[in-house]
Amino acid sequence: MLSVICESPGVLRSEQRETPLRGAGEVLLRVSRVGICGTDLHIFTGNQPYLSYPRVMGHELSGIVVEAEPQTKLAAGDAVYVMPYLSCGQCVACRQGKTNCCVNIKVLGVHRDGGLAEYLSVPAQFVHKADGVTLDQAAMLEFLAIGAHAVRRADVQPKQRVLVVGAGPIGMAAMIFAGLRGGEVTCLDTRADRLAFCASHLDIKTTVQTGAGDADALSKLTNGEFFDVVFDATGNVNAMNRGFEFIAHGGKYVLISIVPGQITFSDPEFHKREATLLGSRNATAQDFETVLDAMRAGRIPDKALNTHRMRLADVPAEFPKLLDPQQTVVKALVEC
Template identity: 45%
Template sequence: MKAIICQKPDDLQIIETEKPELRSGEALITIKRIGICGTDIHAYKGNQPFFTYPRILGHELSGVIEEVEENDRGFHTGDQVAIIPYMHCGKCIACKTGKTNCCTELHVIGVHKNGGMCETLAVPVSHLIKTDDISLDEAAMLEPMSIGAHAVRRSSLKEGDKVLVIGAGPIGLGVMAFAKYRGAHVIAMDINEERLAFCRSWANVDETVNAKNDPINQLSEITDGDFPSFVFDATGNMQSMNQAFQYAAHGGTLVFVGLVKGDITFHDPDFHKKELTLMASRNAIKEDFNNVMEAVKAKKIHLEALITHRCSFNEVTEQFAEWLLPQSNVIKAIIERE
């Protein structure tokens, strides 16, 4: 079968590889849609932590079951599915407490093990979600939206809370959408005015802040000097993450959704003065996927509007580098296989 492999940074190639065999407890999935996310981009550019080469990328996936044994989860050949790409051990302290997203032995499809930029992928049936009620595009988008939904749920924000989301990429947009879904007053921050306009039109945010124009003063004016009670940084940018401590209210919560390959530093007296809560939010769990699925089915979240670019499987090696250029204005790119 064909697969797209990242041999080393800045080097994507289409190769021929062995088709996986069906094993007990798994299903063979004909991959139909592959979303491109920040993790794929960081891997391509050599900036992704916990990553080794060569690797078949791709973890935002939807497809159709090609073959599956009889199972107690109700999956059959021909079912349309989305894939939960986080392979957990089920035995460690995190898994035992339901935090499978931070399993001590976690292996993410497309990051720690070969992913879904291929024609057929073997996946445990425990990591499939039936998506016959939504489109293949929407099904592939469940994973990135689940990351935002997980961060919002983890924060425990409430209706009416003032929330700042830094970074208007797909993950940040997901945080905004689900913070609004919970009834929060949402402020979007980015350095790109076109992205901020999209935050207003798609995520229906209440305010926008251009980080180039004295963001502290803007946030003070918007919040009457209180600053946001919840700050989510979804940039994966070290400078932004270091500055995010300045934006939270006294007694507030800062959630790092993005991941950076380096050290985050902050001024401890200010951190203690505010008695800030600092949280990391990693990946998502099945509950988050189900919550996103329900929101999509109820037409509360419109995922297809996020997709700005698409190409066929055979065009990826030509298109990928172009999608990384700022002038491409990519919000979400999708690879199609028919």
């Protein structure tokens, strides 16, 4: 089968490998679509803290069942999506239902080889029928579920003022689900094209471009009170540190981003606000269901989000172009 391997930072190559044999308790899939996300770009550029090379990337995926055990209720020909966070089910987090932050987690495409291949064998408990959605939509569930999870963590309420810093796909997902909960969403980003996309396709009515005067603009929008909930989806340590400044008194700050460094803040400023700081990692089955319900109801602009496509065989040549801001990429899908 054809696979695409990130051999080392900046080096992608195609390779023919043996088609995997289905292991006990696993489902053998013919991979259909793989979404490319920030994690994959970070792997390519050498900025992913949990990874060793070489690695087959790809954790946002949909496929068709080739072979499964009868007790899984999956059958050959079923269209499915994959929850890529392979949790142990036994650790302190899993025992609380927090499988998204399992102590022993293995994420497809990060800790073990992922979906940029024609076939993949995956433990059955992480494979789910993609009823009522297309294979394209099924491959977009994961990044949207990350946003849905962050919004659920923050417990966004109607009419709350919400600031999302970073208008990449994860930030857009947070905007979508904060908006679906009735939050009044503002977006802050460095790129005018991303802000324009959010305004036109996500119905974000208030956007601010990062730069001189941005803090004053955010203050003016909120009568000097700033935001009930702030989400950071930048993956930039300076932006993450700065985000503390935008929390209203009594507000929450949710870090969806991860960086291999230290986050710092002024304790007096944090304390006087009685602010709440939350990490948000991955997503749970509940969050995937939230996204599925919204997709089936036509509330996700998935066709607009999918701005780029490529074939698996073309990934080594085409993938580096996704890093070019001039390409205005939101979500690229690989057709396997």
